[in-house]
Amino acid sequence: MSTPGQSGQRDVEDAGQGTSGPLPDLDNSKENGFESGSAKIWKLYQSEADKCDTELASTWKGQTDAMLIFTGLFSTVVAAFIIETYKTLLPDNSGATVALLTQLVVVQSQSNAPSTSSVVLPTQGSFTASAIAIRTNILMFLSLFLSLTCALMSTLIQQWAREYLQYSQLSATPQKRARVRAYLFQGLTNFQMRRMVESIPVLLHISVFLFFFAVSDFLHTVNRSVGLAARYSFIVLLSAYLLLSILPLIIISSPYQTALTTPLRPCFVVLRFILFRLPMLAMKGSPPIRFHSVIAATFQHNRSRDLFAATERRAASLDRHALQWLLKDVEEDSMDKLIRGLPALIRSPFTTDAPAIMGL
Numbered sequence: 001m002s003t004p005g006q007s008g009q010r011d012v013e014d015a016g017q018g019t020s021g022p023l024p025d026l027d028n029s030k031e032n033g034f035e036s037g038s039a040k041i042w043k044l045y046q047s048e049a050d051k052c053d054t055e056l057a058s059t060w061k062g063q064t065d066a067m068l069i070f071t072g073l074f075s076t077v078v079a080a081f082i083i084e085t086y087k088t089l090l091p092d093n094s095g096a097t098v099a100l101l102t103q104l105v106v107v108q109s110q111s112n113a114p115s116t117s118s119v120v121l122p123t124q125g126s127f128t129a130s131a132i133a134i135r136t137n138i139l140m141f142l143s144l145f146l147s148l149t150c151a152l153m154s155t156l157i158q159q160w161a162r163e164y165l166q167y168s169q170l171s172a173t174p175q176k177r178a179r180v181r182a183y184l185f186q187g188l189t190n191f192q193m194r195r196m197v198e199s200i201p202v203l204l205h206i207s208v209f210l211f212f213f214a215v216s217d218f219l220h221t222v223n224r225s226v227g228l229a230a231r232y233s234f235i236v237l238l239s240a241y242l243l244l245s246i247l248p249l250i251i252i253s254s255p256y257q258t259a260l261t262t263p264l265r266p267c268f269v270v271l272r273f274i275l276f277r278l279p280m281l282a283m284k285g286s287p288p289i290r291f292h293s294v295i296a297a298t299f300q301h302n303r304s305r306d307l308f309a310a311t312e313r314r315a316a317s318l319d320r321h322a323l324q325w326l327l328k329d330v331e332e333d334s335m336d337k338l339i340r341g342l343p344a345l346i347r348s349p350f351t352t353d354a355p356a357i358m359g360l
Helices: 004-017 030-036 039-089 094-109 131-168 175-192 193-223 224-250 260-285 292-300 301-315 315-330 333-348 353-358
Strands: none
Touching: 004 175, 039 131, 039 193, 131 175, 131 193, 175 260, 193 224, 193 260, 193 301, 224 260
16 A cells, blocks of 8 residues: 555656657667667768768759859840840831921922922831841840749759758658658659759750841841851851750760750760660661650660760770870879789789780
């Protein structure tokens, strides 16, 4: 039989424990016993994920900052041209004003002499803008619209990147935080966030070339020779841009790449498959390949896969070139590491041509 003091003490202990149960994140629960055992793995995931996410957000911020600066300057230039080009869509009243002034002078000169002839005032007919004026203004306004759209998308991407970093680095246990980050990263992948970022330079470059073409059209109405010079300059610039866009698809090691290279890559992969791979499969009698599977594979194709394939074919020469570069630029403190590592490099199964590497 318990005394009143013992009963009160038990009530106090029960009240201290509470009716809602233990907190889920405390270390005295069985579940957290397993969590503490795997904490190193989740902390490692958290560390690597934070590095990856910070680098990704920093890259997006750098790209969008540069585009915001360019679109601001470019939109100002386009707006200045639009102020002049939109006037070609309105009726020109300067000719009618000159005719009216001429008639007034004639009337004033004939006011002292009687005359039965009546003064005929010029009549203004219906105005229709020329086709080149309509085309020029359409291109100008499209260029301005695309430029401002790129600026808007850049600000949105910066906002999305900040929110992603904020919610992927919540204050929670390592495992729960890893789940949230994995869930958000799946969203980035499923909703093609990377392609969204890559589409902004494409729209911006299209806007620039629309502006160049519109300027050449406008200058053609002012002076034919100046317009032709602007048109030929536009053709040369567009040809060079297309060449720089296609060159990395043909020569993998080419450093030149434009915003149009990435969208053209799936098309080039499909074309290469139809021209080269498909005839070889037909000659070998391989079973037919579904075309939609080829299309799906092309969108998953990237430059890294081409680089790995190209370097495997040139492994020996590339290894020799890399070691030659290392010997020229290595510091004296690191020379000992290089010499100690050469025997293991020569015996490595990944070394395709050891005598060539020894010869350097």
